[in-house]
Amino acid sequence: MILGRIIGKVTTKEFTFKVENKAEKFEYVQILHDNKYILAQIVEIEKDIEKEIAICNVIGFRDEDNILKTLKTPFAPGYEVLKADEKFIKQILNLTKTENSAFIGKLSYYNIDVFLDLNKLLNKHISVLAKSGSGKSFCASVIIEELIEKNIPVLIIDPHGEYNALKYPSSSKDKLEKFGLKPKGYLKNIQEYSPDISINSECKPLKLSAVNISTSELMHLLPAKLNNQQKGVLYAALKNMDSIDFNSLIYFLESQESNVKYTLISIIEYLKKLNLFSEEFTSLNELIVPGKCTIINLKGIDQEIQEVVVYKLAKDLFTERKKGNIPPFFLVLEESHNFIPERSFSEAKSSPILRQIFAEGRKFGLGCCLISQRPSRVDKSALSQITTQIILKITNPNDIRAVSNSVEGITLETEKEIKNIPIGTALVAGVVDLPLFVNIRPKKTRHGGESISLLDSVRHIPIEKDSENFDEDVKDSEILPVIKQKNSVQDLKLMDESIKTIKSVLIPCAYLTCIIDKEETHLLVNLNTGEMINDFEKGKGKKVDFSLPQLSPTQNKIFKTALDLKEFSAAELFSRSGVQFSEIYDIINILINKGLFIKENSAFKLSQKFNLNFKDFSCYEKVDYNKVNSDLKLEKKLNQNDVRNFFSSFVIVKNFRECYLQTYEIKNK
Numbered sequence: 330m331i332l333g334r335i336i337g338k339v340t341t342k343e344f345t346f347k348v349e350n351k352a353e354k355f356e357y358v359q360i361l362h363d364n365k366y367i368l369a370q371i372v373e374i375e376k377d378i379e380k381e382i383a384i385c386n387v388i389g390f391r392d393e394d395n396i397l398k399t400l401k402t403p404f405a406p407g408y409e410v411l412k413a414d415e416k417f418i419k420q421i422l423n424l425t426k427t428e429n430s431a432f433i434g435k436l437s438y439y440n441i442d443v444f445l446d447l448n449k450l451l452n453k454h455i456s457v458l459a460k461s462g463s464g465k466s467f468c469a470s471v472i473i474e475e476l477i478e479k480n481i482p483v484l485i486i487d488p489h490g491e492y493n494a495l496k497y498p499s500s501s502k503d504k505l506e507k508f509g510l511k512p513k514g515y516l517k518n519i520q521e522y523s524p525d526i527s528i529n530s531e532c533k534p535l536k537l538s539a540v541n542i543s544t545s546e547l548m549h550l551l552p553a554k555l556n557n558q559q560k561g562v563l564y565a566a567l568k569n570m571d572s573i574d575f576n577s578l579i580y581f582l583e584s585q586e587s588n589v590k591y592t593l594i595s596i597i598e599y600l601k602k603l604n605l606f607s608e609e610f611t612s613l614n615e616l617i618v619p620g621k622c623t624i625i626n627l628k629g630i631d632q633e634i635q636e637v638v639v640y641k642l643a644k645d646l647f648t649e650r651k652k653g654n655i656p657p658f659f660l661v662l663e664e665s666h667n668f669i670p671e672r673s674f675s676e677a678k679s680s681p682i683l684r685q686i687f688a689e690g691r692k693f694g695l696g697c698c699l700i701s702q703r704p705s706r707v708d709k710s711a712l713s714q715i716t717t718q719i720i721l722k723i724t725n726p727n728d729i730r731a732v733s734n735s736v737e738g739i740t741l742e743t744e745k746e747i748k749n750i751p752i753g754t755a756l757v758a759g760v761v762d763l764p765l766f767v768n769i770r771p772k773k774t775r776h777g778g779e780s781i782s783l784l785d786s787v788r789h790i791p792i793e794k795d796s797e798n799f800d801e802d803v804k805d806s807e808i809l810p811v812i813k814q815k816n817s818v819q820d821l822k823l824m825d826e827s828i829k830t831i832k833s834v835l836i837p838c839a840y841l842t843c844i845i846d847k848e849e850t851h852l853l854v855n856l857n858t859g860e861m862i863n864d865f866e867k868g869k870g871k872k873v874d875f876s877l878p879q880l881s882p883t884q885n886k887i888f889k890t891a892l893d894l895k896e897f898s899a900a901e902l903f904s905r906s907g908v909q910f911s912e913i914y915d916i917i918n919i920l921i922n923k924g925l926f927i928k929e930n931s932a933f934k935l936s937q938k939f940n941l942n943f944k945d946f947s948c949y950e951k952v953d954y955n956k957v958n959s960d961l962k963l964e965k966k967l968n969q970n971d972v973r974n975f976f977s978s979f980v981i982v983k984n985f986r987e988c989y990l991q992t993y994e995i996k997n998k
Contacts, residue, residue, distance in 0.1 A: 494777025
């Protein structure tokens with residue numbers, strides 16, 4: 330269709346035409362020139378009383394080697410300007426699907442799929458930049474879904490706990506169908522870690538390596554700047570140590586004569602108490618696994634500690650990747666302005682290693698995704714290393730300037746349009762030789778980046794009362810403290826068409842936070858059946874008798890000693906408990922009769938009731954207040970005090986709360 334004819338001054342880069350049919354801004358047009366069609370794009374439309382003028386930028390044509398070429402001679406005035414054919418647009422922009430491409434959306438105003446080259450992502454870097462609430466996390470999740478599908482290992486630094494929604498399928502089936510997609514969750518592909526599982530209880534504990542920390546690394550990790558005298562004392566202590574660990578370092582510092590040692594000891598003890606470092610650290614090969622996406626959930630963690638975690642992880646991973654000890658992987662860095670800020674604003678502990686990764690990572694198959702709502706506060710050297718930029722709506726003038734300086738091929742008209750980009754659309758640069766406006770596809774997974782509605786969160790939460798009346802407190806409430814299932818009823822029906830009916834059942838539970846082997850561990854007890862739960866989908870586990878017999882102080886002392894030993898002789902109980910030897914056998918016999926001990930030949934052991942490995946029942950699920958529609962709420966049959974007292978006999982119980990576990994009863998057709 331003819332849209333108009335070229336008028337006025339024409340160059341090899343731009344031209345104008347008088348609009349004769351309907352034309353829209355950013356629409357593609359084609360012009361016949363020297364026996365071949367040339368692609369151009371309308372970048373602005375001007376209108377007065379007499380005429381409507383479209384201003385266009387020339388894109389070019391593909392030669393025999395499929396290289397994009399620009400014009401050597403300008404169009405002649407009077408040339409016809411045609412509406413570009415979608416097939417021609419696809420050919421010139423080189424928007425073709427390959428084996429290693431990732432589908433991110435459709436070209437704005439056209440039904441043309443847009444793909445990212447995954448080889449380019451791994452060998453170079455990508456950024457997702459936008460103001461808050463414009464869809465950064467959503468867009469990044471689309472890319473992560475594509476990476477998981479290609480079995481590429483992904484590590485996400487997640488300061489706000491948004492990305493665990495990748496585990497669950499989306500409920501937007503209709504939106505996905507328009508893009509030829511179906512809802513899908515990646516529960517089996519996602520593993521989640523956190524340095525503080527008391528805040529992020531659904532995560533596995535993340536422990537960083539404390540083995541062979543170098544002197545310079547330790548100095549960098551310290552949460553305070555040292556003067557020259559303090560540095561001298563610290564180096565003097567470190568040079569006498571074969572390997573560095575915090576306990577040994579404190580011991581060496583205590584032996585120093587200088588008074589500055591007290592400040593150093595205080596700093597080292599602070600670092601030790603963060604409980605981040607351990608000789609039994611999380612293996613890097615556990616974090617970087619083909620087909621797995623590892624989320625480092627830093628929600629609720631102090632910024633200073635977040636920086637330490639990111640620094641140590643990034644440094645160790647980069648070192649091992651250079652050695653070839655872990656596979657190539659993709660690092661997603663959310664809120665990157667906090668971890669690699671522009672030097673004029675601040676310097677984070679993680680800045681130096683991240684600058685090195687952005688500069689050198691591509692040589693070793695370490696690709697990065699830099700995500701930020703403040704591009705002007707991100708390190709300029711890192712931004713300059715990025716090949717593919719995805720830009721959503723930005724309104725801050727400084728941020729727009731930072732973006733335009735880092736994007737190649739951006740025109741003045743496109744730069745002006747950044748602040749007007751609608752939600753769901755992105756300016757994608759680096760896919761082809763010029764920036765494209767792309768409608769980002771819907772996520773196959775659930776979205777986890779929405780802001781919390783304060784009113785909705787508190788409107789129906791029951792007022793706290795005596796926990797003895799827990800059932801009555803929540804009976805008529807719309808929001809309950811509950812551990813929800815990974816998939817909703819709607820999700821299950823989407824995944825399995827053979828399902829006839831699904832009933833939602835709420836099981837009353839006790840959720841305990843305990844210290845076991847010096848580590849914080851969560852346990853879940855079914856208050857209806859008395860089971861310690863390890864099957865969280867069905868609410869099933871090991872049946873336990875939570876009743877404890879009445880014991881005298883001396884009997885209780887012997888019993889507590891036996892709990893640490895599991896199997897023992899009378900002589901061992903005597904030496905450890907301090908009870909008179911003449912009383913030992915009488916007390917042992919009493920405890921055998923009460924069902925606490927079992928005799929085996931000349932030795933004794935705890936009865937099966939107390940010989941439990943609580944870590945086998947570790948719970949990584951999270952209790953949260955949620956609206957739940959249930960078909961059945963089971964009765965609580967156990968006394969909460971009996972449960973609390975039982976566990977207090979074995980471990981330190983830091984916290985005890987009641988909640989519900991949501992389960993499903995499913996009948997097939």
